[in-house]
Amino acid sequence: MNSAAIEGLLAALEMLPDNATLRLNVARLLIQEGRHAEAFEHLNQILARDAANAEAVDLLVQASAGLADQGNPKNAPSDASHVDPDTKQDPAFDWNRAERDLGPLLPAPFVDGEESMVAPDVATAGEHEAYPLFDIERPVVTLADVGGLETVKKRLSESFLEPMRNPEVARAFGKSLRGGLLLYGPPGCGKTFMARAVAGELGASFLTATLTDIFDKYIGESEKNLHEIFQAARRAAPAVLFLDEIDAVGTKRSNLSGGAGWMRQVVNQLLLELDSMSADNDGLFVLAATNHPWDIDNALLRPGRLDRMLLVLPPDRPAREAILKHHFASRPIAGIDLKKIAARTEDFSGADLEHVVTTAAEKAMMESLRRGTIQPVSMQHVNEALKEIRPSTQAWLQSARSVVEFANTSGAYDELGTYLRARKLL
Ligand SMILES: Nc1ncnc2c1ncn2[C@@H]1O[C@H](COP(=O)(O)OP(=O)(O)O)[C@@H](O)[C@H]1O
Ligand SMILES: [Mg+2]
Structure with missing residues (x-):
């Protein structure tokens, strides 16, 4: 049974x-x-x-x-x-x-109307017993806090921020806010950070739903939960709904064997939710993020759905400098040469850079304890930290390379190809 x-x-x-x-x-x-x-x-x-x-x-x-x-x-x-x-x-x-x-029988996608499945109020949804389905926050970070990624910021602004701020003008030019935008790129390079900053820019509510969490906690209830999240976001409008790690749900339906019918249902539910976003701006915008866009069901990427893809790359040299500066700002330092560190950290993600700073700071702290007097973070601490930390984006860049080489028939990864060629990785 x-x-x-x-x-x-x-x-x-x-x-x-x-x-x-x-x-x-x-x-x-x-x-x-x-x-x-x-x-x-x-x-x-x-x-x-x-x-x-x-x-x-x-x-x-x-x-x-x-x-x-x-x-x-x-x-x-x-x-x-x-x-x-x-x-x-x-x-x-x-x-x-x-x-x-x-079970093998796939019930119809979940829609409103079944009393047993009434979505909770926004006020109570966040307090969902022990397992919050989603958080509603009003982020204070803005795009200025995001280091580098100038092209991404510019494109976000054109395709989303400006139309959202001026809906009348956007409408006059036939620009619809329907659908959503997919951020993709190696881990730790600021996709989540960027999404939060977008909501911060708009003063909008920000709801994050990490899809792997939905599976973790609600196996068998995923469709209902997805629907609840969209409903809560609509009620909280203007809102940015951020679907993190969307590859977990968007996994190509063709890859799913019969036993994974429930996963297929979740994909179908997500398609339904995206399609039922009103063509008129209803104040809801969907941002999604993934490290593995090539695993996502193509149906999710069609017009009106997650139809714009934005590549979030590892920070370039000036961006690395900005990120390092940001993380050193709250610590005692002496003789730190940001340019030098930035030059030595190609392929480091934003998260890796943060790790370098905290590791160096730890070393300075240990030395302070040993000596009984405060030792500021120095280049020596940084150099020691750099010996221990490897850039985490290289594996991703390798797999990206084969995707561009063998699976870019639609041209969806042209931007990635340009980057890889510029970096002589292709
Ligand atoms: N471009 C960036 N500017 C500033 N900090 C960054 C940047 N990229 C990453 N970070 C730092 O690394 C952390 C992890 O980034 P995150 O947005 O979670 O990466 P991703 O979602 O792409 O895996 C962030 O919380 C931030 O502290
Ligand atoms: Mg993330």
């Missing part, structure tokens, strides 16, 4: 292998099915990363007991009557519902 659910979860797990909650749910179902050895494997994987995971420990005890029982011929696994009643009643995972949602 559980096998359809297990299959669905296993397929999802292949796409989200680091998702501990998903893995726990699989293990729980496997135990219910008497498949203790498999459960054991999954639990070990969770505990290898997080030895303190209490739920995993609990289940591991059950799985071990089950294995020991199975070793005893009198207790060969038979059916659900074998299951520990505690497991069956575990409130943390409603497997009836999961089975319904994960």
Whole structure:
């Protein structure tokens, strides 16, 4: 009975292998099915990363007991009557519902009208029991806080900020704000930061929904949650709804095997939400971000949906200087040569640069403790930090290279190609 659910979860797990909650749910179902050895494997994987995971420990005890029982011929696994009643009643995972949602039958996408699925008020939505679906904030960062990325800022301004500020003018020129914009690029280079800054510029509400989180916490309820988030954003208008890590949901439907039907439903729900954004500006703008745009279902990228792609590249030299300056600003420094550091940090992401500064600061702090007097951060600390930190964008640039080389038939990655060629990586 559980096998359809297990299959669905296993397929999802292949796409989200680091998702501990998903893995726990699989293990729980496997135990219910008497498949203790498999459960054991999954639990070990969770505990290898997080030895303190209490739920995993609990289940591991059950799985071990089950294995020991199975070793005893009198207790060969038979059916659900074998299951520990505690497991069956575990409130943390409603497997009836999961089975319904994960089963091979795909119910229609979720729309308003079913009373059991009424979206919560904005006021209460943020306080969703223990697991906030989304945060509503009014960011104070603006584009001026984002180092470098001048082209991205300019294009954001033209395609979005100005029309949003002057809707009448935009309308007169037939410019519609329908659809959304997809930021893509290597990790740590400011996609999330930029999205927040856009909302800051507009004084708009900013709702972030990290899609992997939605899967983490609401397996089997993802479509409903997606709908709730869009509804909350509409009510909070003018609002920027930011869908982070959208590759988690946008994964090509053609890549999904039958067992991953629930994922397909989520993609369909997202298409529905994007399509039902009104052609007239309803004060809602969708920004999405991904490190892997090439994994996204093309249907999501069609006109009226996430139809503009903006490349967020690793910071160039002046941008690196600006980012470093920003992070050094709040620390005691002596003799720091920003130009020199910037010259030595090609391919470092904004996050890597931040890491360099905090690591150097840590070293200065340790030295201060040793000497009993405050030692400001010096180039020596920075040099030591640089020895330990490798740029994190290179792996991404490598995979990007093969995409441009072999999968750029539509020209969607021309901008990326230009960058790679300029950097002599192509
Ligand atoms: N262009 C930038 N300017 C200033 N800080 C940046 C920039 N890019 C990244 N950072 C720093 O690195 C952190 C991680 O960036 P983030 O926006 O989360 O990256 P991404 O979403 O692209 O993976 C940010 O919170 C910020 O502190
Ligand atoms: Mg991000």
